[in-house]
């Protein structure tokens with residue numbers, strides 16, 4: 001038996017996925033029954049040189065291995081069968097035998113997989129959707145092979161077999177396209193357009209001749225007119241990745257480089273093409289890590305190198321986001337761009353806090369302002385903000401909150417006028433504090449509040465008591 005220590009040692013991560021090139025490589029398969037036959041099938045498909053160690057071969061294995069490059073050792077396994085570094089698959093019909101063989105294999109320091117016994121294995125064999133050369137491998141990390149197979153059959157049903165043809169087309173044209181399109185980024189974009197567009201569609205329909213003609217035409221066109229870069233100015237919303245738009249997500253996944261700042265939440269960054277270069281251009285209050293002019297210049301520089309540049313901004317790029325300034329520079333420099341709106345913090349925080357920004361009984365208008373402190377004061381049109389029947393949303397107002405409340409009271413709002421502070425709105429860590437113009441500045445003194453924060457002033461805040469719905473993680 002494997003000792004307890006070894007068992008717990010073999011507790012592992014969910015796995016590092018990799019595809020091994022076993023062509024012409026030696027693999028030892030222990031077992032001669034139905035299970036071993038299944039493993040043999042996959043090994044043979046990879047061109048591995050298989051040595052089967054088994055006292056008896058099933059009829060299926062006999063037939064399969066006939067005339068193949070297989071060595072059959074007609075005996076029980078021995079301790080000296082396993083050399084360090086070899087790949088061993090144990091698939092006898094007896095789990096007691098499997099355990100004993102796995103023990104020997106582990107002692108010999110080899111890579112070993114035991115059929116249906118992930119706890120004895122140091123590598124797992126995933127379920128497979130085979131659209132060679134495309135392979136979709138699915139693993140549950142040994143936790144639930146049934147679930148992995150279920151998912152495999154769903155993907156199998158959903159993925160047309162013609163994806164194999166698409167893969168083969170890519171294989172056949174690889175060298176040719178490499179010659180025509182020298183720059184790897186442009187090449188990737190070229191492929192994306194081909195496979196996503198009409199050519200991909202033709203192949204999936206089985207119209208190979210037309211696809212090849214279209215492919216040659218695309219290559220000629222590219223040589224005459226190579227593509228230049230583009231900037232995607234994308235609003236990432238306030239934090240919850242579910243609030244991204246489809247267009248935002250699509251562009252995030254096809255960019256070559258991303259310029260992002262602190263407001264973009266980590267779960268959203270995880271959705272950006274993992275191969276894209278990441279450039280942090282974060283800004284903190286009163287501390288512009290990268291000055292705006294440099295950001296503008298960076299966007300132009302990357303785009304002129306032919307890259308697809310993602311400028312990812314928190315909320316909406318056109319609301320207190322300097323998005324306008326950035327694309328002004330692009331327009332002046334003749335760089336093409338597109339703008340994708342995002343859910344602005346006011347909309348996101350209001351929804352997730354259960355505070356409707358307008359309401360027929362409470363507010364007929366809604367104003368967005370920034371509450372940035374300058375020289376210790378907040379410079380706003382106070383008489384306009386202190387009018388009744390409206391909601392005022394204040395971005396960047398945490399530090400100026402006492403001044404804001406004081407000025408609003410001074411310009412005519414009652415001191416018991418409702419106000420809310422939403423910190424980390426729409427995220428699992430969202431925190432909402434409510435009070436009045438008089439009480440909230442005191443309340444926040446005793447609280448640990450994490451940025452970013454948004455302030456909502458107006459009678460609509462009182463609706464939260466009834467309408468709060470979003471539950472944060474406990």
Ligand code: SAH
Nearest residue numbers: 238315316321344345395396425452453454
């Ligand atoms: N373009 C952004 C705003 C950028 S200004 C938008 O449309 O939302 C930065 C300010 O936005 C922060 O200081 C804060 O006031 C507000 N903000 C952004 N995300 C927020 C969030 N998740 N929760 C609360 N406030 C947020």
